[in-house]
Amino acid sequence: MEYLDVVDELGNPTGQIVERTIAHEKGIRHRTSHVWIIRKKEKLEILLQLRSKEKDSFPSCFDISTAGHIPAGCSYVESAIREAKEELGIEIDEKKLIYCGKQNREFKGEFHGNVFHDVQISNVYCYYLDQDQFTVQKEEIEKVVWMSFDDCVNGVKHNLFNNCIFMDELELIENTLKQISLENYL
Template identity: 35%
Template sequence: MSQELFDIYDEHDRKIGTAPRDEVHAKGYLHHSFHCWIVRDTPEGRHILFQKRQDSKDTFPGHFDITAAGHLSAGETVEDAIREVEEELGIPVRMDQLTSLGTIDHYAEGTAGGKSFIDREKCYVFGLLHDVPLTAYRLQEEEVAGLYEARLDDAIALFEGRRDAIPATGIPSFREGQAAPETFPATLSIHQFVPHKYDDYLNVFQKLKHLRPDEK
């Protein structure tokens, strides 16, 4: 089975070619990714949704992460990558529903499956104010173990170091044809999150706090 190809870029973000996924991460080639953070307003305030990565993921298994995200395959645009939201969360979303939150330069290195990796990404970040409950989502079982919702102000306090843990509500992934499971209470602590820079999390959270339905 052939590997997914990514476009790769130089230090000035100029495309210099394509390479297979494993080679991109082995050699630390710069590539592009799509991030979509979802929030919703409730009587208790604005909430933010976190994806829990499946335990089978090659990097950061079982960690909490961006609501929906993915790499851009070779030849894809950021607009094409919106498919990640429906693939992972089961909800159709249009690009004109999203608000651009800018870009983030991401760098991480470590070991996955016994192999070293270097992950260098330019991340195109978007926010979506989407007023549906957790039970409306249909999660991609292969990628997503669960979806968790917490108060946005609590998440900000967690990453500012003012809280050790925060309460959340979760829902697990389930297979096609199964009855949707009920939500359950959970507690999120900072060591359970993918180790993006805290400042990057906080910058996005602050922008999400001020996101308005008519803002694009």
Template identity: 35%
Template sequence: MGLGEEERFDLVDEDCRLVGSTKPRSEVHRDGDWHQAVHVWVLFHDTWRVVMQRRCKHKDSWPLMWDISAAGHVTAGGKPLETAKRELAEELGLEFPDNAFRYLFRNKQEFRGEFHGKAFVNNEFNHVFAVTLRQELPRHAYRLQAEEVDDVKHIALSELGALLREGDEKHVTYLAGLGRQGGALENAKYTELFRLEREEVEDSRWVEAQVNGCRAYYLDCGDAGLCSGD
């Protein structure tokens, strides 16, 4: 993609099947076309906390609100895994090999609202990945992308789940809504993940299976050169 050229997305139908055409990002969010994105959650095995990023004030949606560890659109011709790797590296400066990314599930998201005085429609399928590390990363391990990310924090899954169920206004709308949705299986899976208290992991077969699937890539923060910062 050339300098200044607007990114394009592959359009999909309501079953996430490619329809064979692309559109620029701005038109997709204007017209409400279905497209694909990724959600990447970085989890710490020792504390059962996750990384969240605060979106910068210039974002075209949900500015200065807390969001997933890293997220982004699957651009035309792209694939979910390569997108997940790219977004985590670009937004937080964290680079991992393919086998560090555990595919959890696909989530269907529908949103209609307004930001910066403009209508914004987001109909997308989110491919949800987890990267599980053995211990929490120090602050200097992160290299934040200034035009995308304002800050990062670590928060317990149980605390995040409580905030989402309460509809906390500091978190992006599509996350807060997960705590109140119960119909679609995909959203139910997401809700189950955030409901967990750490001590309840063994009682949740679904989440236990997902988290155990990540165990092959538990890391010390130094294993990937992440502690060699400032």
């Protein structure tokens, strides 16, 4: 079983914990870390993962490069580093994580015949990595693909491919990247 910290509206742990499936059944607020892997070729590119068809939510949808729930007692950053290692087989240097902001999200739906009520607060990061080979966690991910950032934004905006990406998160990334110099992180 995976236990999560119950958090307040700002993402601060309340001292209570909840099992992950219960959090999703009852809509109990918890934390996640989102890491968008980026690189610069001719254009800015972003790495997307295709979620496994067996996932408890959004099966077979393109999604964030790597993301995950934060286990009880863990921090946003340590969870981001752990998920990148588990899902993609990559080592993330904490000093090179680019903090983009915090997102509050609520989603109600049904997957595989089960109620899914997700209430999460996420720290969103970018991470520069010019790499083509990844060791994907097959239970979680079917494959990963690089896509130009512009094509990703257009595809999400116009629903051109099956995804569970939120437009406001892509805008958060875009605004952050406009404010910094990527050369500082290379």
